[in-house]
Amino acid sequence: MSPTEPGTIAEPHGEISQAIVDQASEWLVKLWSGVATAADHDACLRWRDAHADHERAWQRLEGAVEKFHSVPRDISKVALEKHLKAPSRRRVLKTFGALLAGSTAIYAGRRTEVWQRYAADFHTAIGETRAVLLADSSRIVLNTATAIDVRFDARERRVELRAGEILVETAHDAAERARPFIVTTPVGNIRALGTRFTVRQTDEGLSKVAVFEGAVAVEHGESGTAVTRIEAGRQAILSRRGATDVAATDESASAWTSGSLIVERMRLDAFLQELNRYRAGVVRCDPSVAHLVLTGVYSLDDTDRILRSLAKALPVTVDYRTRYWVVVTAR
């Protein structure tokens, strides 16, 4: 291709040399910096005027990036979540929070819950884990698809669990009069007594509390006057009627904080339900294989790999109807 003299009309569909396209790209890089001066803009205009091919390259380049400005940014941020997500759950946990807080889950059935999460003070996307250091040095780790609001005032430290699961490690309050640390759930409040514990909202609208250090006092009933104490090494299910099913627990119940799922003789249907919390979409279990049991330590980094490993460990077939719809059936 021969270079065109300035002032002559360029062939409308002729190729533009790569060198000119590169120059146009460099100008755009300069103007998008957020710190470009009026002189930079003028210089770019002069470059565009200098040659018909410069202007054509510029127009074509603007055409190529226009789509990024045609979709409202708030829509793009949610719809392109895949690209905004940090690469690995574990790294997210280590660096205390994702680069860009992930926002949504991706299917209609959980829409209200999605909205709950999005509007909360701190939240995680499906499959994400995030550690938050609170003003009093207490630490909270948010498990997958979780949302919390934090309300600290002169009288108390209150964390509202709106969805999902948290691990709480309370710090001693440095305020003059130590304020109580309380986690609220729809079915009752959990008052920390110097401690490390998890609280999880279940799909059935109950809360599950497991205590690893110290103890907690569960307040429930109409006026919150009924109190049940749960000691370290114990877990309980909370409903509006109180704490029931008090049973033993151990550290493996908080293994998710380090990216693992530890199960011992767990039924397959319960296991898949658990796994489903860490994946967008649904994982269904055929009733004919629901009773199979498994034991193991699984890395939550890659739930597809966990699903693949099932077919090796058990007489089952894992069928991907679509990426978001997985069915486990008898082999």
Place this chain on the structure above:
Amino acid sequence: MEERLQSDRRYAERHLSRLRFDALAASPVFKNASMAISGLPREALHTLYSDHHLWLQSWLRRRLGCAFDAADLTHDTYARLIRSNRAPNPDESRSWLVRIAKGLVIDLLRRRRLEISYRAALALLPEREEPSAEEREITIEMLIDIDATLDRMPAKARQAFLLNRLERLTYPQIAERLNVSVASVQKYMLAAIKACYSAAYSEHVAN
């Protein structure tokens, strides 16, 4: 008896394949294309279809897990092959078809994913007018285009680009966020912008 059944089934399959081929041939894309293409005569196309379409359809069904999607994409694969104006050598027929089909599978999954996440975005951001069906379709098309372009960018370039375009951060802010120099951010942005250009103007395979 067994042999008789086998041959009946083969006959039925061939007959069925003829019917499906006629349906494809009746579609406008085929009519226009087959007249225009000298290198791809009707008989060659028919052979390409009857010899491989069932195989391709089952290949696609294994990939997609859905017979309806597989049937649709089989049709689209042939339609795209016709539009491409190029005929494969007979011994490369299946690898050609698979290459086209793979691209279509990626496109389909991308579209499904973005349709879902766009719906989620609308549900999350309620303070806006309900978009019309047409506006939705246009937005989804744009998102598909954006998503495919982002996939072409190196990871760091993509990260810098999104921080700049979606979060409106300046290069010095991005440099701080990513813990790199401003010169590196400029390098990432240049790579990202070049990816946009080539996504918009370079020839796509099998298009």
